[in-house]
Amino acid sequence: xxxxxxxxxxxxxxxxxxxxxxxxxxxxxxxxxxxxxxxxxxxxxxxxxxxxxxxxxxxxxxxxxxxxxxxxxxxxxxxxxxxxxxxxxxxxxxxxxxxxxxxxxxxxxxxxxxxxxxxxxxxxxxxxxxxxxxxxxxxxxxxxxxxxxxxxxxxxxxxxxxxxxxxxxxxxxxxxxxxxxxxxxxxxxxxxxxxxxxxxxxxxxxxxxxxxxxxxxxxxxxxxxxxxxxxxxxxxxxxxxxxxxxxxxxxxxxx
Numbered sequence: 001x002x003x004x005x006x007x008x009x010x011x012x013x014x015x016x017x018x019x020x021x022x023x024x025x026x027x028x029x030x031x032x033x034x035x036x037x038x039x040x041x042x043x044x045x046x047x048x049x050x051x052x053x054x055x056x057x058x059x060x061x062x063x064x065x066x067x068x069x070x071x072x073x074x075x076x077x078x079x080x081x082x083x084x085x086x087x088x089x090x091x092x093x094x095x096x097x098x099x100x101x102x103x104x105x106x107x108x109x110x111x112x113x114x115x116x117x118x119x120x121x122x123x124x125x126x127x128x129x130x131x132x133x134x135x136x137x138x139x140x141x142x143x144x145x146x147x148x149x150x151x152x153x154x155x156x157x158x159x160x161x162x163x164x165x166x167x168x169x170x171x172x173x174x175x176x177x178x179x180x181x182x183x184x185x186x187x188x189x190x191x192x193x194x195x196x197x198x199x200x201x202x203x204x205x206x207x208x209x210x211x212x213x214x215x216x217x218x219x220x221x222x223x224x225x226x227x228x229x230x231x232x233x234x235x236x237x238x239x240x241x242x243x244x245x246x247x248x249x250x251x252x253x254x255x
Contacts, residue, residue: 011051018130020137023054024081025126026108026196028100030060030093031116036067038116043075045119049235050126052079056108060085060096094209101204106196115190118238125235129193132232141194141222142232143187148216149173151181159220164202166224186219187229190238198227 015023027046031039046057059072061084069086076082085099101111110133122128129142159165173183192215198204202221205214222229 011053014054014127014130017127018134020109021130021133022109023130024108025055025110025112025193026058026106027055027112027114028058028060028097029114029116029118030062030096030100031064031068031072032062032090032093034065035116036065036071039064039068039071041119042114042116043071045121046114047075047079049120049123052081054126055081055112057082058085058100059083060087060100062087062092062096063090092211094205094211094214097205097214098207101199106199108196110193111196111199112193113189113191115238117240118191118236120235121237122235128234129232132230133193136230138228139230140198140227141187141192141229143192143229144190144233144238145229145231146186146188146216147173148184148186148219149175149181150184151179156182158208159217162206162208162221164206164221164224166226168224171223184216184220185223185229186216188238189215189218191236193232198222198225201225 011023014021029042031042057075059082061069061072069084072082072084076084083104085096085103087096097113112129132142133139156170170182171184172180174180202218202225204218204221206217206221209217219229
C-alpha cells in the first residue's frame with residue numbers, strides 16, 4: 001500500500017471512530033524570536049505524526065528570525081493547510097493568540113493549542129485524542145492537568161473583574177507548608193485541546209492577558225462557566241525547552 005493510500009485509510013478510519021470531532025480540526029502555535037530549531041522540531045513532528053488533511057494550522061510568527069519564517073513558508077506551499085499571522089514586533093503570546101482565534105472565524109469544532117517547544121512523539125496521538133473526545137462528550141477541554149496554589153489577593157480581584165467570572169466560590173487548599181490559599185486546576189499551556197464554541201463563549205484569551213498565566217486563568221474560566229477539563233498527554237511532549245518567563249506561584253502536576 002502506498003503512503004498516500006495509507007493516509008487516506010487512516011483519515012477514513014478516524015472519521016468513523018470519532019464523527020463528533022468533525023475533521024479537520026484547527027491547530028495553533030505561536031513562535032517567537034530566534035528559535036528556528038524549535039519551530040523545525042514542531043513542524044517536522046507534527047507532519048510526521050499527523051495526516052495533513054486532518055488539520056488546518058494557524059501559526060503566529062512573533063518577531064521571528066528569517067529561518068523560522070522560511071520554514072513555515074515551505075510547509076505552507078507544500079501542504080496548503082498553513083496560515084501565518086505575522087508580527088514584525090513582539091506583541092507577546094496572548095495578544096497574538098487572540099489574532100489566531102478571532103481574526104478569522106474558527107470553522108472547526110476543536111482547537112488544539114501548542115507552544116513552540118511542543119512536539120509530537122506518536123503517530124497515533126490524534127486518533128487517541130479523537131477517540132477520547134468521542135467516548136466522553138461531556139469533556140470540553142483536554143490536556144496535561146496541573147494544580148496551581150496562590151494567595152495573591154490581587155490575582156483574585158483580577159479574576160473577579162473578568163467578564164467570564166460567574167461568582168463561583170473559590171476552591172481552597174493548603175500548600176506544602178500548610179498555608180491556606182486558592183487552588184486552580186488547569187491544562188498546562190504547552191498543549192491543550194478545547195472546543196471552539198468554548199473559545200467563543202469565553203472570548204478567549206482574556207483581552208487583558210499579555211504573556212504569562214493564561215493557562216491557569218483559562219482553567220478557572222472553564223470552571224466558572226461549567227465546562228469540564230480532563231487529562232490527555234499521549235504522544236505529546238511539552239515544556240522541554242528553557243523557560244522564557246518567570247512564575248512566582250506554586251504548581252504541581254495532577255496524577
